[in-house]
Amino acid sequence: MSNLTTYITATCTIRDHQVAVNGAPRWQQPGMALPDFLRAGYDHFGGQYPKFHKMDTLSKLGWLAAEVLLQQRPLSQYNPEEVGIVLVNRSASLDTDLRYYDTVQSIASPAVFVYTLPNIVMGEISIRHGFKGEQTFFTADRYDAALMHTYVQYLLDTGVMKAAICGWVEVMQDAYEVVLYLVEQQPQGLQQAFTSEAISALC
Numbered sequence: 481m482s483n484l485t486t487y488i489t490a491t492c493t494i495r496d497h498q499v500a501v502n503g504a505p506r507w508q509q510p511g512m513a514l515p516d517f518l519r520a521g522y523d524h525f526g527g528q529y530p531k532f533h534k535m536d537t538l539s540k541l542g543w544l545a546a547e548v549l550l551q552q553r554p555l556s557q558y559n560p561e562e563v564g565i566v567l568v569n570r571s572a573s574l575d576t577d578l579r580y581y582d583t584v585q586s587i588a589s590p591a592v593f594v595y596t597l598p599n600i601v602m603g604e605i606s607i608r609h610g611f612k613g614e615q616t617f618f619t620a621d622r623y624d625a626a627l628m629h630t631y632v633q634y635l636l637d638t639g640v641m642k643a644a645i646c647g648w649v650e651v652m653q654d655a656y657e658v659v660l661y662l663v664e665q666q667p668q669g670l671q672q673a674f675t676s677e678a679i680s681a682l683c
Contacts, residue, residue, distance in 0.1 A: 489669035
């Protein structure tokens with residue numbers, strides 16, 4: 481068990497066509513198709529990253545949530561190697577895999593094939609913000625808060641990273657949800673103790 485105290489310092493959730501920051505609704509656009517909703521969110525939160533438009537839906541969702549999260553708590557005080565990303569979802573990249581399979585019936589699209597791994601979303605976030613720390617992507621039927629807490633706390637305790645973007649990023653056809661939270665060793669922002677109970681309440 482860790483002797484160090486760590487904190488959830490910021491959160492961002494996107495579900496039901498609503499973006500919430502630190503638990504408070506920040507922006508919503510009910511009734512939109514998911515691609516239109518993500519594009520509108522990109523515009524609303526000041527997206528200045530043309531590569532966004534080439535990403536698959538999973539990457540756009542995770543990228544947008546990370547963008548909003550880091551607008552609340554920028555991580556510029558850390559070296560790139562000190563910031564890690566640990567994510568989980570249920571469907572891996574199956575949503576994009578099925579789209580790619582559809583293209584194979586005629587001419588396979590290499591642009592879609594690029595995204596047929598779920599961890600690409602972490603690469604897109606890292607490229608945008610220059611992060612070079614530990615990256616892990618789990619696939620599981622449900623969000624295992626105890627596993628996530630143990631794993632992330634170990635990486636922080638052993639100095640593998642000093643800050644982590646963690647959470648659940650799931651897309652399958654029209655169903656989607658992202659819950660990201662930032663974990664740091666300094667009591668900043670929300671200053672909520674990083675416990676499995678706290679992250680269970682988020683996801």
